[in-house]
Amino acid sequence: MAKISPLMILPPVLFAGLAATFWIGMQRDDPDALPSAIAGKPAPSLELTPLGDLPAFGDEALDAPGVKLVNFWASWCxxxxxxxxxxxxxxxxxxxIYGINYKDNPDNALSFLDELGNPYVAVAADVNGRTALDWGLYGVPETYVIDGDGQxxxxxxxxxxxxVMDSQIRPALKEAAD
Incomplete structure (x- = not known):
């Protein structure tokens, strides 16, 4: 009878452990939820540059009455x-919806919108990532629901x-409107 080496058992055991970890992680109620230090606070100020000839926006747009979304995106995403x-x-x-193009080539970003359509009332670029840093961005895409007071x-x-639209975005839009 051949002796089984511990090294022969290690790969299947590691695979089983990794598979179990992934399975447990996917069983969470909200796998996309990440903690937010800025929820319930005013939207941080914006340091953005125009993106092509598209309408740009600044802090005043987020402070204006009415509910709105801010969406960080990139063509490479x-x-x-x-x-x-x-x-x-x-x-x-x-x-x-206000779009913030994150660390992207402007021509690629404009091509992305030309190809897929432009859902944004205004869009600007966060070329150096400063605004994303202030907002606590983990990565793109990332979306914020802002109320009429800029919160x-x-x-x-x-x-x-x-x-996500049905379970989180639409309820947050309703909450922001109340």
């Missing part, structure tokens, strides 16, 4: 492509899927 149709749905429903009601990290 695959999940941004996934969420884009859902942003267009929200825009068609009348939700004002952050919700921060959502990750692509907005239909499930």
């Amino acid at each position: 695959a999940p941004c492509r996934v969420e884009h149709p859902n942003l267009e749905v929200l825009a068609e429903e009348g939700v004002p 952050i009601v919700l921060r959502f990290a990750g692509p907005i899927t239909q499930r």
Whole structure:
């Protein structure tokens, strides 16, 4: 009978442990939830530059009356492509969305919007990532629901899927409007 080496058992044991870790992680109620230090606080100030000839925006837009979304995105971001149709749905429903293009080539960003459509009422670029840092951005895409007083009601990290729209974004929009 051949002797089994501990080194022969190690790969399957490691694989099983890793698989169990992933499975447990996916069982959380909200796998996309990340803690936000700025929820319930005023939206941080913006240090943005115009993106092509598109309408730009600044702090005054976020302080204006009415509920709005701020969406950080980039042309190189695959999940941004996934969420884009859902942003267009929200825009068609009348939700004002302000886009912040994150550390992107301006020509690529403009091509992205030309190809997929522009759901934003205004869009600007965060070329050096300063605004993203102030907002506590983990990565793109990331979306914030802002109320009429300029307060952050919700921060959502990750692509907005239909499930996320129904379970988180729309309830936060309703809360922000109350």
